[in-house]
């Protein structure tokens with residue numbers, strides 16, 4: 001049975017059932033897991049249970065995109081964009097903030113990031129203007145950048161996005177080196193599912209994109 005839109009769904013009367021329904025909406029959580037978590041919350045102290053509720057509230061209230069790279073931050077600029085020790089001439093382009101986390105875990109990248117907030121997908125109606133591509137081109141025109149590492153996902157759409165970006169970047173900025181992560185990442189998934197070591201290898205083996 002598919003999950004219906006929130007508006008159409010009759011509201012269950014009791015709070016316990018409502019909690020189960022909310023948990024069931026989370027990725028990877030079925031009815032049984034949702035019930036198990038709901039019983040856990042019920043058994044927890046008020047303080048513990050409220051800490052979860054407050055963490056959920058704060059993440060929605062406080063996080064917003066970094067003014068430079070688009071990663072999520074609580075300040076105007078994220079910690080990586082603000083860190084003078086990061087190489088300012090290398091930008092790694094990823095699809096989602098979770099991939100910044102994954103690459104940071106590998107410890108193999110010392111430049112800065114640019115988050116597209118998705119990948120091109122004509123079937124799903126995602127066009128270049130729906131992504132943070134204009135912001136990337138503007139940023140690169142600033143002149144400081146020497147290399148752009150395209151770390152879009154190893155999927156058909158991720159590859160198409162990388163090819164599109166390569167073309168656009170070469171057009172406007174012929175002096176910049178554009179590289180793509182080496183193969184070896186699990187195909188068809190996104191970077192955040194890869195092991196830190198695998199991401200490190202893919203970064204080291206990156207090749208110039210033509």
Ligand SMILES: [Zn+2]
Nearest residue numbers: 066069078081
């Ligand atoms: Zn940033």
